[in-house]
Structure formats: C-alpha cells, structure tokens
Amino acid sequence: DGGITQSPKYLFRKEGQNVTLSCEQNLNHDAMYWYRQDPGQGLRLIYYSQIVNDFQKGDIAEGYSVSREKKESFPLTVTSAQKNPTAFYLCASSIWDSNYGYTFGSGTRLTVV
Amino acid sequence: SQQGEEDPQALSIQEGENATMNCSYKTSINNLQWYRQNSGRGLVHLILIRSNEREKHSGRLRVTLDTSKKSSSLLITASRAADTASYFCATDVIYNTDKLIFGTGTRLQVFP
Numbered sequence: 198d199g200g201i202t203q204s205p206k207y208l209f210r211k212e213g214q215n216v217t218l219s220c221e222q223n224l225n226h227d228a229m230y231w232y233r234q235d236p237g238q239g240l241r242l243i244y245y246s247q248i249v250n251d252f253q254k255g256d257i258a259e260g261y262s263v264s265r266e267k268k269e270s271f272p273l274t275v276t277s278a279q280k281n282p283t284a285f286y287l288c289a290s291s292i293w294d295s296n297y298g299y300t301f302g303s304g305t306r307l308t309v310v
Numbered sequence: 311s312q313q314g315e316e317d318p319q320a321l322s323i324q325e326g327e328n329a330t331m332n333c334s335y336k337t338s339i340n341n342l343q344w345y346r347q348n349s350g351r352g353l354v355h356l357i358l359i360r361s362n363e364r365e366k367h368s369g370r371l372r373v374t375l376d377t378s379k380k381s382s383s384l385l386i387t388a389s390r391a392a393d394t395a396s397y398f399c400a401t402d403v404i405y406n407t408d409k410l411i412f413g414t415g416t417r418l419q420v421f422p
Contacts, residue, residue: 203352230409239314239398240353240412247408255409287352298343298355299400299410306350 199224203288203302209310210275210282218273218305220288226300227293229271233257234285234304243286246271247293275307283309314342314399314413322419329386331416333399334379340402342375342382343410347396356384356397389420 201222210216220229228247232240242255246265260279265271271290275282285306289299317332333342341360345353359366359375359382366373372385386393396417400410 228408232412239414242409242411245409253408285350289353296341296358296360298345298358299353301345301352301354303352304350 201288201290201300201302203286203305205305206303208305208307210307212309213277215274215276216307218275218286218288218307220271220273220302221269222271222290222300223269224290224300225268226290227268228291229265230289230291230299231255231261231263231271231273232287232289234287240287243273282307314401314411316397316399316413316416318416319414320417320419322421323389324421325389325391327389327420329389329393329418329420331384331397331418333382333384333413335382335399335401335413336380337401338404339377340404342373343400343402344371344373344382344384345398345400345412347398347415349395353398386418389418391420391422394418394420 204219230245231243234240241257243261244263246252262274287304288302291299314333314335343358344356347353357368357373359373370387375382396415398415399413
C-alpha cells in the first residue's frame with residue numbers, strides 16, 4: 198500500500214542535542230512538507246520541498262534543517278538552536294497540483310528532557 | 311502566519327445530530343480544503359472545494375464556500391461517535407500556491 202511513514206513515533210532528546218526525524222513516502226509525490234503542531238493549536242509550516250535537492254523555508258524554519266537527496270525522503274533535523282522543540286511533528290506529501298490534497302504521516306512526538 | 315480561523319474552537323453534540331464548523335480566511339484563494347485529525351494522529355484529507363464552486367458533498371459531509379465573505383462551512387450530518395476528532399480548514403492561496411496554510415481547528419466531541 199502506498200503511504201507516508203514517519204519514524205520514530207516517540208522521541209526523547211536531551212537539551213543541546215540534535216535529533217533527526219525520518220519521513221519516507223512511496224506515493225511518487227513531488228512535494229513534501231514538515232509541519233509543527235503544539236497542543237491545541239493548528240499546524241505551522243517549517244520547511245517544504247517541491248523537487249529533489251531543493252527546499253524552501255516555511256514560517257518557523259529557525260532551529261531546523263532539512264535535506265531532499267531522494268524523492269522519497271525528506272528528513273528533518275531539530276538542532277540545539279531550536280529553543281522550544283517539544284512538539285508534534287507532521288510530515289506530508291502531495292503531487293504538484295494544488296487541486297489535490299496532502300497525504301500526512303502519523304507524526305512524531307518529540308519531547309526534550 | 312495563520313490564514314484560517316475556525317469557529318467554534320470546540321463543539322459537543324449527541325450522536326445523530328448535525329455538526330457545523332466554520333472557517334474564515336484573509337486572502338484570495340484557489341481552493342479550500344478540510345482535514346480531520348484524530349487525537350495524536352496525522353491529518354486525513356476530507357474534501358476540497360475550488361474557488362469557483364459554492365457547495366460540495368461527500369457522503370455525510372457538505373462544504374460551502376462564500377468567497378465574497380471569505381468563509382467556508384463544513385456540515386457533518388447524522389454524526390457518529392467515530393466523528394470525534396479535530397477538523398481543520400486549509401487554504402491554497404492565490405500567488406502562493408506551493409503550500410497550504412492551516413487554520414487553528416475545531417475540536418468536535420460526539421457523545422453516544
């Protein structure tokens with residue numbers, strides 16, 4: 198079955214450490230996105246990529262980094278520069294046509310301990 | 311930046327009742343989409359309505375769009391306990407079509 202997989206589901210990190218969240222899709226989608234969701238709030242865009250080896254900053258990119266070396270993969274690194282990293286992180290993908298919706302992964306809950 | 315604002319923030323109803331959620335947005339759009347999120351899970355795409363459409367149906371879902379008022383509504387008819395979730399609107403903004411902007415969501419609780 199085609200889909201988008203995020204791993205791990207839960208992640209704990211010590212302050213000062215970098216951590217990488219995985220996002221893989223087998224839908225042959227061109228575009229991929231990372232969103233952050235805080236409790237009781239909506240989604241805020243961190244980074245997005247429309248094509249391999251290219252990506253754009255979203256609204257809250259500071260303290261995060263991404264890469265897009267393969268069409269299927271769009272990992273997100275939460276760096277030590279991110280001051281408040283505890284959140285629920287959602288990855289999504291879509292075809293390059295705005296008349297279609299996004300497919301989301303099941304999310305990674307990151308907790309800084 | 312938040313483009314959409316859902317209203318109400320929370321809604322509690324009994325099974326069998328209808329649930330209506332509203333979304334207002336600020337700038338002109340190509341389309342507006344509704345998503346559902348079960349607690350602790352990813353979002354699921356429900357329905358998309360284009361800017362030149364006024365109403366769309368999908369099963370028990372009915373979506374309306376009023377571009378003059380920059381607002382949309384999602385109606386869930388004959389609700390079920392399984393409809394309990396958060397519902398988000400998302401807008402595809404004209405001249406900024408490479409990403410969706412999500413609203414703040416409505417938390418729907420359907421009691422058996």
